[in-house]
Amino acid sequence: MKKLLEKITSVALAVVSILFIALVWVVMFKPAIAADFNTSLVKAFVIILSSAFLILSGLNIYSSFVDNERLSDVLLFKDRESATKATVGVVKKTAKRITKNMEEAKIRKVTLYSDASGNISMNVEVKVRSDKTMDVITNVRALLIETFDEIFGIEFSAINFRVITSKNKFVPNDADVKAKVEALKATIVSNKPAPGKVQTSKVTGHIEEKVEEVEAADIAKETEESSEEIPEETPAEQAQEIISEENDWEDKIIEEKAEEVAAEEKQTVEEITEDTTVEESKAAEEVTEDTTVEENNAAEEVTEDTTVEESKAAESVSEEAIEKETDALPETTSEEEKKEDEIK
Incomplete structure (x- = not known):
């Protein structure tokens, strides 16, 4: 069927294409004859050929992309x-x-x-x-x-x-339907905030993720309880329970978000404190190094001055001692000469 359709569309498209080419050639090279084509019959013929060309092209494309035959x-x-x-x-x-x-x-x-x-x-x-x-x-x-x-x-x-x-006849019993209704109600989250509570933009930023976590835990709990006998309650009590559960969920979400914000602020403060402590320690180390260098330089200068003064004092003392010794030597020689003369 697919191959037959492809053959038919290919032959029909070839015929329509040849007619269009002939029409274009006549209009281009025989303008005198082309002037006679401005009639309703020729216009209808061209419209029919155009429609046939579009339909055949669509069928050809469809048959090309169809996998099954x-x-x-x-x-x-x-x-x-x-x-x-x-x-x-x-x-x-x-x-x-x-x-x-x-x-x-x-x-x-x-x-x-x-x-x-x-x-x-x-x-x-x-x-x-x-x-x-x-x-x-x-x-x-x-x-x-x-x-x-x-x-x-x-x-x-x-x-x-x-x-x-x-054609089926299955109808669920009322107990199963009620249990399913309660389970579905538990998954519904009201968009109305609790009385006296206003959700800030920080809390609502990731509220959906927290709601999904709380819903998953509550659904698991409700499925376990649904296997047991479900006590009958009035619609007012059920609505009150649902509202209280929703309020508890919102309180939990707000508390968790507040804890996250407090933890982030604490972490930021700790990072700032660590940066300040590091900067102060670096500044103290730089000041200590500068002070130590200055003290060492001063001590070296004092030591050099003391050493120079001591060496000068030692030199002056040695020179005086030498002068005294040289002065004492002639006196001893004159006394010896006198003794020798007396002996003689």
């Missing part, structure tokens, strides 16, 4: 000398026959498709008369697989079902 027959088996095929009608009748004796399901329409790789898929429209739709569809699928494998030796790449009618 409807089949007219299905190959059962083949060898070098022969091939055996079954028509689509035979496959459809076999599929519908399977559910004739079933009360829960009836097959109404069967369509076969083939992709580019040659894999065959089956689309089935079925009517279901049961509350267990999944069990019925699974049963029909198993019947189709076993039947076509045994009779024709066909294995479909996919069997897709579409339920067009469902």
Whole structure:
């Protein structure tokens, strides 16, 4: 079907394109003849050709992008000398026959498709008369697989079902409905703030995440309690409980957000304090280093001055001692000479 559609659209587009080209050539190279084209008949002809061209172009694009192709027959088996095929009608009748004796399901329409790789898929429209739709569809699928494998030796790449009618009788009891209603009410969050409480922009910034966490915990708690017997309460009491729960949630959210803001402010203050302490310690170290350097320089200068003065004093003392010794030497020599003269 797909290939036939492509052939038809290709030939029709070629014919329309040739007519348009001929019309353009006449208008360009034969202006005298083109003047006679200004009639309602020619205009209608051009409009029809344009519409046909647009429709054929759309069909051609659609057929190019369609992956599946409807089949007219299905190959059962083949060898070098022969091939055996079954028509689509035979496959459809076999599929519908399977559910004739079933009360829960009836097959109404069967369509076969083939992709580019040659894999065959089956689309089935079925009517279901049961509350267990999944069990019925699974049963029909198993019947189709076993039947076509045994009779024709066909294995479909996919069997897709579409339920067009469902006749069911299931009605939940009142207790289950009430339990579900209470669980759903617990998940509803009112946008109205509690009396005397105003939500700031900081709190409302991440309020949804906190609400989801609180809701998850409360839902888990309510599901555990729902398995037990639920006492009957008046609507006024239920509404009062829901309002109080919502107020408790909002209080929890505001408190948690306030704690987060306080923790952030504390962390900021600690960071500022640490930065100030580091700067003060660096400044104290620099001042201490400068003071130590100045003291060392002063001590070195004092030591140098003291050493110079001591060396000068020592030199002057030594010079005086030498002068005294030189003065004392002539006196001793004169006394010795006198003794020698007396001896003589």
